[in-house]
Amino acid sequence: xxxxxxxxxxxxxxxxxxxxVIDHIMRGQxxxxxxxxxxxxxxxxxxxxxxxxxxxxxxxxLIALMKDQVDGLSxxxxxxxxxxxxLDYSEIAMVESQVARGEIKLLYxxxxxLALPRVQSFLRTxxxxxxxxxxxxxxxxxxxxxxxxxRNLHVLRAICPKAKIIALTATANQRVExxxxxxxxxxxxxxxxxxxxxxxxxxxVLPKKQVLQNLVKELEKIPKQxxxxxxxxxxxxxKMALDLNKNGFKAACYHAGMTGVQRSRAQEAFIRDRVDxxxxxxxxxxxxxxxxxxxxxxxxxPKSVEGYYQETGRAGRDGLPSRCLLFFxxxxxxxxxxxxxxxxxxxxxxxxxxxxxxxxxxxxxxxCRRRYLLGYFGETSLRENCGACDICxxxxxxxxxxxxxxxxxxxxxxxxxDARRRLAEDQGVPPYVIFADKSLQQMxxxxxxxxxxxxxxxxxxxxxxxxxxxxxxxxxKEYCVPLNLPEKTPRPVTSDRAVKTxxxxxxxxxxxLFKSNKSLKQTADLRGLKTAQIITHLETALxxxxxFDWSGLYVPEQRLANIAEAFKNSGGFLLAPARALLGEExxxxxxxxxxLIIKARx
Ligand code: ADP
Ligand code: ZN
Numbered sequence: 032x033x034x035x036x037x038x039x040x041x042x043x044x045x046x047x048x049x050x051x052v053i054d055h056i057m058r059g060q061x062x063x064x065x066x067x068x069x070x071x072x073x074x075x076x077x078x079x080x081x082x083x084x085x086x087x088x089x090x091x092x093l094i095a096l097m098k099d100q101v102d103g104l105s106x107x108x109x110x111x112x113x114x115x116x117x118l119d120y121s122e123i124a125m126v127e128s129q130v131a132r133g134e135i136k137l138l139y140x141x142x143x144x145l146a147l148p149r150v151q152s153f154l155r156t157x158x159x160x161x162x163x164x165x166x167x168x169x170x171x172x173x174x175x176x177x178x179x180x181x182r183n184l185h186v187l188r189a190i191c192p193k194a195k196i197i198a199l200t201a202t203a204n205q206r207v208e209x210x211x212x213x214x215x216x217x218x219x220x221x222x223x224x225x226x227x228x229x230x231x232x233x234x235x236v237l238p239k240k241q242v243l244q245n246l247v248k249e250l251e252k253i254p255k256q257x258x259x260x261x262x263x264x265x266x267x268x269x270k271m272a273l274d275l276n277k278n279g280f281k282a283a284c285y286h287a288g289m290t291g292v293q294r295s296r297a298q299e300a301f302i303r304d305r306v307d308x309x310x311x312x313x314x315x316x317x318x319x320x321x322x323x324x325x326x327x328x329x330x331x332x333p334k335s336v337e338g339y340y341q342e343t344g345r346a347g348r349d350g351l352p353s354r355c356l357l358f359f360x361x362x363x364x365x366x367x368x369x370x371x372x373x374x375x376x377x378x379x380x381x382x383x384x385x386x387x388x389x390x391x392x393x394x395x396x397x398x399c400r401r402r403y404l405l406g407y408f409g410e411t412s413l414r415e416n417c418g419a420c421d422i423c424x425x426x427x428x429x430x431x432x433x434x435x436x437x438x439x440x441x442x443x444x445x446x447x448x449d450a451r452r453r454l455a456e457d458q459g460v461p462p463y464v465i466f467a468d469k470s471l472q473q474m475x476x477x478x479x480x481x482x483x484x485x486x487x488x489x490x491x492x493x494x495x496x497x498x499x500x501x502x503x504x505x506x507x508k509e510y511c512v513p514l515n516l517p518e519k520t521p522r523p524v525t526s527d528r529a530v531k532t533x534x535x536x537x538x539x540x541x542x543x544l545f546k547s548n549k550s551l552k553q554t555a556d557l558r559g560l561k562t563a564q565i566i567t568h569l570e571t572a573l574x575x576x577x578x579f580d581w582s583g584l585y586v587p588e589q590r591l592a593n594i595a596e597a598f599k600n601s602g603g604f605l606l607a608p609a610r611a612l613l614g615e616e617x618x619x620x621x622x623x624x625x626x627l628i629i630k631a632r633x
Contacts, residue, residue, distance in 0.1 A: 032078070038082060039535065041109050041470070041492035046071040048225045053078050055112050056161065056197055063167070063211060064199045067227045069322075069348035070197040074101070076163035079197075080137050081109065085158030087129060088191070089139045091165040092178050095295075096320055097139045099302075102460045104137060108494025112599035113139035114150075127153060141178040142169075153188055159191040166216065167198035169208035176317075188216060196220070201344075205409075227408055231347045232355055233419040234400040236393075239360035241256070242330050242553035243271075247278050249326065249356060250308065256325045257301065260310045261342055263331035263366060271310040271330065282308040285315040302461045316342060321461070323468045328356040331401035332363035334395060336407050349467050350435065359394035399423050435469070439476035443510050447471040450506050453501070465499060468491055477519045478511050480504055482571050485516055486534045497537050501564040512607040534571065541568035546579055550626075566623045573631055581631045586624055590617070594625040604630075 032053065036042050045053075048066065052075040055062055056435035066072050080087035090098060097113040104111040114125045129135050144150045164170075187194070198211055198220075212220065235246060250258060260275075263267040265286040273301040283297040283306040300306045302321055309315060313334075327346040333339040339357075347353030361466050369386045375379050389407070396403055400420040405411075416423045448471060450461075455462040470490035479485040485500045511517075545565070546552045555562045572579065584593070593613065601608035606622055613622070 034135055035078060035081065038493045039078070039109060040074065041107075041488070041490040041495060043489070046074075048223050048429060050101070052197075052223050055221060055223075056195065057082060059195060061195050063208070063217060063220050063222045065195065065222065065224040066201060067229055068201050068344040069227070069229065069231075069350060070201070070225055072165070074466055075199065076161060077104070077137065079161060080163075083160035085160045086135055087137050087161040088154070088159055089137055089163045089165060089192070090142050090145075091139055092142060092169050092181070092186065093166070093317070095298075097141075099320060099461060099464065101137075103464045105494055106460070106464050106495060106498070108497075109137065110135050111137040114144060115139075115141040116143075121130075122239070126213070130157065135158055142178065142183055145183040145186055145190075146180075151186065154190045155186075157191075159194040161190060162187055162194045162196045164196060164198040167215070168200040168201060168202040168207050168210045168602045170214045171207045173204065173206045173210055181316055182214075184215060184357055195203075208453060213415070224406075227410060228401070228405055229344065230346065230419075230437075231350050231352050232343065233352070234343070234355050234404070235421040236359045236396075236400070239330070239358040239363070242358050243274050243278075245358070246328060246330065247275070247280075249273070249328065249354075253325045255307055255445070255560075257304070257321060257323055257341075258308045258326040258328065258343060259315070259324055260308060261329045261331070261333070261364075262310060262312060263325070265312055266492075267331065268310045270313055272308075275310065280308050281306040282310055285309055285311040285373075287314040288457060289310065290621070303455065304448075304462050313338060313342065315412075316345055318343060320348070322344075322463050323351070324348070324352045324358065327352075327354075328358070328607070330358045332359065332367065332394070332435075333357075334367065334389070335391050336389045336404065337386075339390060339393070340404055340407070341446045349463075349469055351469055351472075355396065361391060364391060368518060369625065386491050393481075396422060414522055424556060437472050437476050439472045440478075442476070443507070444471055444475040446506060447474055447503065450503070454502070466495070474503060474507060478516055480511065480518050482507050482538070483534045493537050496534070497558070499558060501561065504567075505563075506608060507607070512605055535575075536569050538568045538575070541565055542572050543577060544574070545569065551584070564621055565618055566620070566627055570627050570630065571609055573627070583627065584624060584628050584631075586621060586628060590621070591625050591628060593617075594622055595629055598623075598626070598629070 033044070034048070036045070048064070049071055052062055052064055056079045064072055064075055076087060076089065085465070094115045094117060097115055101111045101113050112129060114123055114126055118126070122628065130138055154315065162579070164184060166176070167177040169176050171177060175491055196215055196217060197218065198215055202213070211217070245413055246260065260271055262271055265564060268286050269284050272282045275282035283300050285294055285297045297321070301309045302319070306596070324346045327343045329339065330344070333342065343355035346355055364387060371380050371383050374383070393400065397414070399417050399422050401417040418424055430496060442525045450473065451465050453460045453467055467490050470488055473488045477484070477488070479488055479505070480495065485491055485504055486496050542556060544557055549557065551562050551565050555565045558565070594609065594617065597609040597612040598604055601612055606619055606624055609622055610617060610619065
């Protein structure tokens with residue numbers, strides 16, 4: 032399983048509970064998985080889906096997210112597709128025929144489609160091994176996000192009698208948990224529950240004074256990275272976006288008073304890193320899976336602790352240290368009081384007042400803020416001092432000591448982020464689909480300059496190694512060679528075997544084609560790769576002791592001699608210094624090819 036994890040997802044190990052859940056599912060059992068945001072729920076059904084026969088159906092309520100999820104899986108070389116109302120009839124027919132041919136391992140479906148007789152009869156024809164019910168709390172009226180369409184799910188048992196169910200949610204509520212088990216008929220399911228602590232998030236409360244200046248100061252600490260600023264009113268959100276733009280930040284505003292088009296434009300700009308800050312009312316967030324939000328700031332008093340925890344939960348899904356700031360003034364309570372007074376139902380008024388009071392308590396705490404938040408959801412077994420809130424860690428800037436924090440080259444990180452953004456724009460996917468921040472940070476820390484060291488980087492699985500490996504290796508070399516920065520060892524990997532699997536499977540696929548008498552160009556075309564990547568693969572194969580007939584590789588002898596001379600004079604086998612000596616008349620592919628021939632002959 033570890034090898035598969037590296038090969039498909041580029042990870043070296045499992046997050047808590049993942050391995051247990053996957054093992055359980057692979058043994059044909061059912062499960063309800065309760066994990067916090069960022070806990071890694073998706074992998075719990077994605078990895079089994081690759082191993083099980085037939086197809087896995089994933090039921091997900093958020094149509095906007097399906098495309099991103101499918102893009103993310105495709106970038107890892109996993110065959111996935113979705114069917115929802117954003118597709119037209121012919122597109123749906125196309126997906127259906129792919130599924131029918133067994134070409135799709137994960138099919139995402141919106142729950143409302145299950146009510147359609149046509150869809151039901153289509154599903155009956157399939158071999159469905161696993162049903163993954165994402166955001167399973169939506170089935171319960173006790174949850175904060177009840178969706179009537181989720182009641183359609185009970186038909187799945189009848190339509191796919193052989194399929195096992197895995198239900199997943201980030202909700203922490205006992206009543207909802209029982210409701211999910213009952214409604215989905217999960218009598219024999221095991222419940223997997225991880226704690227709801229988010230160890231990579233720090234919690235801080237600042238006095239609500241000179242909010243704009245102070246917010247600007249905090250945002251300046253995370254240049255060009257993503258932040259969400261929650262405001263109580265639409266007007267305030269709009270003004271805040273304006274003010275931040277005046278202060279040199281790229282900010283956009285989002286609230287329910289904007290048109291659908293305006294809202295999706297703002298959301299899209301944020302997801303694609305075209306703006307860094309989104310200033311929003313609580314209307315923003317559902318359906319945002321952006322993993323690299325580094326700061327969530329509330330500039331007004333939240334309505335409830337539940338809401339606050341959910342909103343701050345959108346920070347740091349990728350596990351990297353991220354901050355949750357509350358600009359607190361007890362005086363804000365009057366703004367809520369104004370709304371509360373307009374409610375007729377006295378019990379409801381009382382309930383809302385109690386909720387606001389609990390937020391006031393949070394703001395005025397003299398004890399650990401994390402303990403309070405988790406205590407609110409019934410978790411008690413926490414340490415006295417969390418080390419990552421402003422009470423446990425006064426004055427000094429709050430750090431999140433438990434987290435993977437790496438010292439990396441900030442300048443190279445920025446260059447890599449830029450390249451990622453451009454590549455993402457070209458391919459019409461969010462940047463995080465290409466590589467996570469953590470992957471770029473590792474590249475900026477370890478300077479990988481060969482295929483096999485690139486394969487050791489977090490998040491670099493077989494498919495990403497092929498698609499993007501060489502592009503990023505070239506950028507890193509371009510940066511490192513003039514500065515004389517060598518690769519750093521040891522590589523940050525724990526499992527060398529897994530890395531080897533990733534390298535060998537991609538290199539061997541190239542070698543097979545090449546051995547069947549295809550030219551470099553033909554091999555590149557068949558694999559959908561660049562010639563440079565094919566040459567690099569052959570070089571890796573050669574260095575790994577693979578034998579193949581290289582006599583068909585050709586560079587005119589005189590030019591080959593000149594290139595060999597240039598390598599000798601530049602003191603190694605690096606491309607950029609050799610090219611500097613050779614001049615523009617020699618392009619990189621030729622120099623690369625010559626290097627392969629020289630190595631093969633020696
Ligand atoms: P959830 O749905 O529980 O909020 P996700 O499935 O979106 O969480 O995963 C959260 C983040 O953790 C994603 O960025 C994902 O790529 C990453 N992740 C998942 N599993 C692992 C793992 N085993 N090792 C490292 N990162 C992981
Ligand atoms: Zn604390």
